[in-house]
Amino acid sequence: MSNFTNTYIKNLKPRPNKQYEEYEGQGFGLKVSPAGTKTWIYRYKINDKTEKVSLGHYPNMSLADAKTKFIQLKELKRQSINPKQVLAPEIEEDKNTVTELVNRWYSNYISKHRKQPLQILQLINADIIPLIGEQYIDEIEAKDITKALDKIVARGSNVHANKVLSAIKQAFNYAVSRGELKINPAIYIRARDIGGIEKPRERVLTLDEIKQLWQFLSNGKHSVSLQITNALKILLLTGVRTGELRVAKWNEFDFENSLWTIPANNTKTGITMRVHLTNLVESLFMELYNCSMGDYVISGADGQSPLSDRALPKAVIRLQERIGIDKWTTHDLRRTFATQLGETLRIDPVVIEKCLGHKMPKIMATYNKNEMLPEREEALDKWGKYVEKLVNYNAVDEELQTQLIAKMKPHFLQTQEIIN
Numbered sequence: 001m002s003n004f005t006n007t008y009i010k011n012l013k014p015r016p017n018k019q020y021e022e023y024e025g026q027g028f029g030l031k032v033s034p035a036g037t038k039t040w041i042y043r044y045k046i047n048d049k050t051e052k053v054s055l056g057h058y059p060n061m062s063l064a065d066a067k068t069k070f071i072q073l074k075e076l077k078r079q080s081i082n083p084k085q086v087l088a089p090e091i092e093e094d095k096n097t098v099t100e101l102v103n104r105w106y107s108n109y110i111s112k113h114r115k116q117p118l119q120i121l122q123l124i125n126a127d128i129i130p131l132i133g134e135q136y137i138d139e140i141e142a143k144d145i146t147k148a149l150d151k152i153v154a155r156g157s158n159v160h161a162n163k164v165l166s167a168i169k170q171a172f173n174y175a176v177s178r179g180e181l182k183i184n185p186a187i188y189i190r191a192r193d194i195g196g197i198e199k200p201r202e203r204v205l206t207l208d209e210i211k212q213l214w215q216f217l218s219n220g221k222h223s224v225s226l227q228i229t230n231a232l233k234i235l236l237l238t239g240v241r242t243g244e245l246r247v248a249k250w251n252e253f254d255f256e257n258s259l260w261t262i263p264a265n266n267t268k269t270g271i272t273m274r275v276h277l278t279n280l281v282e283s284l285f286m287e288l289y290n291c292s293m294g295d296y297v298i299s300g301a302d303g304q305s306p307l308s309d310r311a312l313p314k315a316v317i318r319l320q321e322r323i324g325i326d327k328w329t330t331h332d333l334r335r336t337f338a339t340q341l342g343e344t345l346r347i348d349p350v351v352i353e354k355c356l357g358h359k360m361p362k363i364m365a366t367y368n369k370n371e372m373l374p375e376r377e378e379a380l381d382k383w384g385k386y387v388e389k390l391v392n393y394n395a396v397d398e399e400l401q402t403q404l405i406a407k408m409k410p411h412f413l414q415t416q417e418i419i420n
Contacts (some may be wrong), residue, residue, distance in 0.1 A: 033185070039056070039057050098171075169187070239386055241332065250296075337356075
């Protein structure tokens, strides 16, 4: 036990990954969190049970004020009144939970400065709040965070656990920058100790696997939705990112000129991307349009909002064993697209990079503004026809495909004119 003075209190340093308490006597103490927050506490026993309440934070609550409040609560306890019951309303008003922090972080920073803020919002609502949302930011410790992340790893989502860790670190850094915390409680947690070291994926579907996947999605004997089956086919045929397709709206499409313009705020690079639509891809989009109820090309269950960013990955996991193809992800379809264009069709690497919407190296980007649309159109047409031949499309299939496009285009164009 120690006699508290302002100098003594200021010299109390946080201990990494460990919370500790100092007491002056009669239960009057100070709790120091790993983040450096100092909280006045009163520890007492009532009805043979040890209780503990927080009085306030130092230096917002001075030593003198804390001692005054302690004396008042001690008198209540002497009268057999539990101080915790008296303080409960005050504690409720003064709380600063992880939920409140991440919501402020999202509203004040992420939503204003990130190109794709909804991805972070998904992490917040699906993982951070359910796992640690109720804990106070000045009391949470590294072990609380690692235990929460271990639950994500336990469900087989190692990479996702590392993404959640990154978001948690950023949120607590935000709190530190605003003076709400002195130390980030997640600062010493390493991704390698949670989800492990993430090695760059190299998975590429072989031509036989592409054929197997496509024929399964087209056999009509599964319960996979049209939104999912067509989305997977479109990803394979165009090489666009999953996120670009997931949030695509019908007003981005010019079917009269067979062109899809992805706005800059939907692309990872922040650059407007134009994608040529082959006959096969157009027919897939037309099938989706025929059952669409809202603005989004691939909508969620309500028919109005975009498909959840978890829907496609979950669908792929369910498809793994049913199709009999070794583990693959939606992003592997993009890698497959690029690899097969190069190895099978011998397309120029620069054209492939343009098809993928990658930023060119600095010198090339400065002097070459050419989008290479004709070359990209030729590459996508070659790939579409190659896939058609690979999966054994016949003349009847091609005729039905042409008929579908011819039937649906006028209706779609008329609808666009009404909307515009």
